[in-house]
Amino acid sequence: MEWWCAATEQAWDWTPRFYLGAWLFTLSLLSAYFLAWRRLAPPAFSEERRRRNRRKITAFVVGALVFHASVDWPIGTLGAGYLASVGMLRFILITLVVAPLLLKGTPVWLARRLLPEGRVRDTARMLARGLPAIVIFNTIALSTHAPAFADVLLASPVGAMAMDLSWLFGGLILWMPVLSPLPEVPRLSTPVAMAYLFAQSVLPTIPASFLTFAEYPLYSTFELAPRVGTIDPTLDQRNAGLIMKIVAGFILWGRIAFLWFRWAASQERPDEVTSPDLDFDELLDEEGMRPAPEVDR
Amino acid sequence: MTTRARPLALGLLALGLLLLAGCDAGATERLEAGEDGVFGVALEEPVAKPDVVLTDHHGEPFDLRAETDGELTLAFFGYASCPDICPVHMANLTSVFDRLPSTITDRINVLFVTTDPARDTPEALEVFMGSFDDDFVGLTGDLDDIVGLMTDLNLPRPVFEEPDDDGFYEVGHPAQVLAFLPDDDHAHYAYPWGTRQSDFTHDLRALVDGVAAARD
Numbered sequence: 001m002e003w004w005c006a007a008t009e010q011a012w013d014w015t016p017r018f019y020l021g022a023w024l025f026t027l028s029l030l031s032a033y034f035l036a037w038r039r040l041a042p043p044a045f046s047e048e049r050r051r052r053n054r055r056k057i058t059a060f061v062v063g064a065l066v067f068h069a070s071v072d073w074p075i076g077t078l079g080a081g082y083l084a085s086v087g088m089l090r091f092i093l094i095t096l097v098v099a100p101l102l103l104k105g106t107p108v109w110l111a112r113r114l115l116p117e118g119r120v121r122d123t124a125r126m127l128a129r130g131l132p133a134i135v136i137f138n139t140i141a142l143s144t145h146a147p148a149f150a151d152v153l154l155a156s157p158v159g160a161m162a163m164d165l166s167w168l169f170g171g172l173i174l175w176m177p178v179l180s181p182l183p184e185v186p187r188l189s190t191p192v193a194m195a196y197l198f199a200q201s202v203l204p205t206i207p208a209s210f211l212t213f214a215e216y217p218l219y220s221t222f223e224l225a226p227r228v229g230t231i232d233p234t235l236d237q238r239n240a241g242l243i244m245k246i247v248a249g250f251i252l253w254g255r256i257a258f259l260w261f262r263w264a265a266s267q268e269r270p271d272e273v274t275s276p277d278l279d280f281d282e283l284l285d286e287e288g289m290r291p292a293p294e295v296d297r
Numbered sequence: 298m299t300t301r302a303r304p305l306a307l308g309l310l311a312l313g314l315l316l317l318a319g320c321d322a323g324a325t326e327r328l329e330a331g332e333d334g335v336f337g338v339a340l341e342e343p344v345a346k347p348d349v350v351l352t353d354h355h356g357e358p359f360d361l362r363a364e365t366d367g368e369l370t371l372a373f374f375g376y377a378s379c380p381d382i383c384p385v386h387m388a389n390l391t392s393v394f395d396r397l398p399s400t401i402t403d404r405i406n407v408l409f410v411t412t413d414p415a416r417d418t419p420e421a422l423e424v425f426m427g428s429f430d431d432d433f434v435g436l437t438g439d440l441d442d443i444v445g446l447m448t449d450l451n452l453p454r455p456v457f458e459e460p461d462d463d464g465f466y467e468v469g470h471p472a473q474v475l476a477f478l479p480d481d482d483h484a485h486y487a488y489p490w491g492t493r494q495s496d497f498t499h500d501l502r503a504l505v506d507g508v509a510a511a512r513d
Binding site for chain 1: 327367380381384385388390392396428440490493494495498
């Protein structure tokens with residue numbers, strides 16, 4: 001039993017490995033989430049509200065499970081110690097799939113607890129402006145992919161855990177400007193959000209090129225790992241670069257397309273779609289935050 | 298620092314500390330080039346190539362000195378059932394050979410000498426060597442001859458673990474690759490476990506013409 005998936009010199013086989021830290025993290029996250037629903041959630045009076053709650057819970061649970069899959073055997077094991085391409089897949093799952101799902105699954109009342117008024121919320125508001133978020137995320141992404149640093153982190157369970165949690169933290173920051181669960185931390189307008197995501201889809205081109213076109217394996221972790229089948233570490237690294245560019249780009253462009261179609265629909269039928277995110281309006285209504293409609297006296 | 302910026306700074310500091318916490322266990326250390334520009338670790342005393350005849354993975358006799366005379370020769374001692382270091386070393390050397398031109402690789406011998414001749418028959422070695430470059434040679438023989446060879450090269454003798462329930466056992470063996478240079482047929486450099494493909498490629502280009510060429 002190990003604490004977290006990290007590089008070992010063990011030969012790869014399909015015997016499951018148990019990572020205590022990964023299980024504790026996921027179970028704690030889900031326990032805290034459901035405890036919050038039980039103790040803090042406002043009552044849901046309408047069927048529509050209950051349906052939306054179920055969607056939020058589903059998003060959060062799926063996010064937590066995808067995170068767990070990313071840090072547990074076999075994906076976590078392969079990605080942390082054997083194959084750079086699977087390592088890149090983990091990075092993309094955690095930052096571009098898990099983080100937005102967790103944000104989508106965070107109800108506004110919980111977000112208010114997690115980001116209390118004052119310094120914390122001010123910081124969140126500052127990060128949600130876009131530029132700080134993209135700078136912080138890419139600083140984390142670049143530093144944790146720098147071979148000298150990545151090889152050291154992956155060599156120990158604590159370092160590998162730190163890497164994964166930094167990716168999760170970075171992913172939450174990256175998506176905050178687009179998916180902020182708090183009305184008090186406003187999201188970017190749709191056109192700006194699209195430009196923001198486009199910029200993020202372009203930035204990884206540089207590190208991805210280094211991985212794709214490097215003549216030699218850059219990471220000693222994967223170069224010196226026992227081979228998985230006959231996969232050559234240079235080819236594996238090339239695949240990692242392609243995954244970084246293509247899969248990440250596909251996810252970000254998918255979100256851009258979603259924003260574009262919804263925005264276009266709102267332009268054509270302004271009466272039907274009034275907000276970039278229906279959840280916001282609904283929550284504002286439900287929690288009495290929308291200014292009361294003026295009534296003729 | 299403003300009060301607004303402080304939480305962010307503290308958060309980033311915590312994250313940084315968490316990341317640094319991973320630095321307690323080091324990754325494999327990178328070799329550094331010596332004064333002669335070679336990444337391999339220079340042996341204090343070069344060791345002469347032993348005079349021994351073993352059996353190659355095709356079952357043919359292999360006279361070490363005669364077969365490799367005047368050519369850069371890399372020798373690694375391991376065993377075909379090795380789960381980690383042996384196949385990785387050999388696979389990395391195969392990748393290095395794929396990058397080098399045949400004008401260089403034709404003048405380099407790579408020898409894999411088994412430390413477990415009981416299991417590594419010529420047939421078993423042929424299967425193992427089939428995963429690597431076609432020109433690499435697997436060698437087996439009497440355990441006493443192999444241990445004698447290792448002793449001549451100042452290498453520790455193999456250590457055999459107790460077999461498990463399935464009869465599988467691991468064998469402790471030296472992890473370095475020895476490089477015999479063409480000009481004097483002596484081993485001058487050792488490449489420890491962790492040597493990177495780029496370092497091997499650099500050194501093989503330099504050493505294929507001998508010590509003097511490496512120093513130029």
